[in-house]
Amino acid sequence: MIYIIDGSLESVLCAVFEWFERKPGKVLLKMKQHFEPDAFEEVFSVNNDPVKADRVWEGLQRTLDASWIRKYYCTFLSEKPDALVSLFEFTCYLFLNKSGAEQNYGNEYVLAIAQTARKVEREKHRMEAFIRFKQGADGMFYCGIDPDFNVIPLIMKHFKDRYADQKWVIYDLKRHYGIFYDLEKIEEIYLSKEDQRKLNDPQTDLVSEKEGMYSDLWINYFKSTNIVARKNRKLHMQHVPKRYWKYLTEKQGI
Incomplete structure (x- = not known):
């Protein structure tokens, strides 16, 4: 299953909402402007919905402290091609696990967000x-x-x-x-x-x-x-x- 998003933060949050609602198993997140359709692929276009995005964002704010919310935002601002995938996978991982999952740096997406956010913060300074x-x-x-x-x-x-x-x-x-x-x-x-x-x-x-x-x-x-x-x-x-x-x-x- 391929999820198509427009690249905004809202689209990532909506993709998370749709994943939990549909439970399609493993999905690939791809940007609309870079996606080339294939007749044999199952594709779902994620529509931006402020209500759905807000629900996911509120869930993140309840789950993460302020420093991790900032890391999340910095990762989005990195504009790296794989940053949106990391945010999507990280969010799903958080909601599927117990409190404190963001401290598991053995998870590739937790580590990716921490490392990317550090680079963005360095550029900011x-x-x-x-x-x-x-x-x-x-x-x-x-x-x-x-x-x-x-x-x-x-x-x-x-x-x-x-x-x-x-x-x-x-x-x-x-x-x-x-x-x-x-x-x-x-x-x-x-x-x-x-x-x-x-x-x-x-x-x-x-x-x-x-x-x-x-x-x-x-x-x-x-x-x-x-x-x-x-x-x-x-x-x-x-x-x-x-x-x-x-x-x-x-x-x-x-």
Whole structure:
């Protein structure tokens, strides 16, 4: 039996509900956009139903503590091809076993979710540490990012709390959406391709005239505080992987 879902979290939860209601035995979970029908396969298309999804989600909240609910959500945000399968199998496993089943790391799906969530959390922390805003000509601060995972939902609170006194935009160039903070609330936004291209272009007319001066000051400060004799490139690369240098003003031109 093959269950076809649209890839949303709601569709995974509905798939769990349908599995317990129908009890079809072992099923394969496949994404609608990647599925190629076969005349000899038994297929069931899972329809998203908020009522069914809510019942499963409430069951998870009763079963798992807050840290495991976060792991569950982080695994979904990983967007890994097998992440949805892990979530589906993990949820079924939880509901079929006694309390505390999520601590059984001998189960491949428990382990997969714990490991995937750890990677997503690491990416979230790196984005919080390495994002550098540029000031636009209109006074707004902005930054374009392309993280490995969809971490924008996880970093919103950090930047809202830290930069509560200024307007800013963080835009995920890989997933083509972002967030805008207007001093009161955060809203999800979508930019045109042209605006996305301008976002990280240092020559764009979006950049404030003072931005170059601020960048130069920061680069000079970084150079003046750097102790060449204590340079440890290997350790530095472990803490600041090269793929994040594009976000760091002090790394420009290196």
